[in-house]
Structure formats: structure tokens, C-alpha cells
Amino acid sequence: MPSIRPISDLRNSANEISDFCHQTQEPVFITRNGTGDMVVISMEEYERQQGLIDLYGKLAVAEQEIASGAGGEDFLQVADALRESIHGKV
Numbered sequence: 001m002p003s004i005r006p007i008s009d010l011r012n013s014a015n016e017i018s019d020f021c022h023q024t025q026e027p028v029f030i031t032r033n034g035t036g037d038m039v040v041i042s043m044e045e046y047e048r049q050q051g052l053i054d055l056y057g058k059l060a061v062a063e064q065e066i067a068s069g070a071g072g073e074d075f076l077q078v079a080d081a082l083r084e085s086i087h088g089k090v
Helices: 008-012 014-024 043-067 075-087
Strands: 003-006 028-032 035-040
Parallel strands (some): 003 028
């Protein structure tokens, strides 16, 4: 169930709103004159969402490259090269 609060609560109950956002990882929707105005979320949740947006953007670019016929590298060869560069030749 979304948490919807009037804008006056930002002034009067800011700590409570902050605690709610951190504990539940849910947004608080702020209204102004009865209409939606803004959304408050924790910094951690904001960074998580921005990371997902970045990841989805990279996946979309990769899918476009594959669809246009771009060649890739074999996963096992790349994984072996990474292991070797980290751990040395096994």
C-alpha cells in the first residue's frame, strides 16, 4: 500500500518519513493541494534504481549490437583469461 502524505509532513515529520523510507525501501508520495507533487525515497533505493536503469541501457545496446550482426567473444575464453590474469596460469 503506497504511503501518501501532504507536503506539510515534510516540514513537520521529516524524520518519520526518512525512517519509513529506510526501513521499508518504499517511496513516500507527497501531495500538494491534493495533487501528486513529488516522491521521496532513500538514497540507497535511488542508487539501486539508477544502477538498474544503467544496466538496462547497457543490455539494450548489447541487444542492438547482436541484432545488427556484431560478433562477440566466447564467454569461456574471456572467463579463462580473467582467471589467469587474477590467479596466474593454472
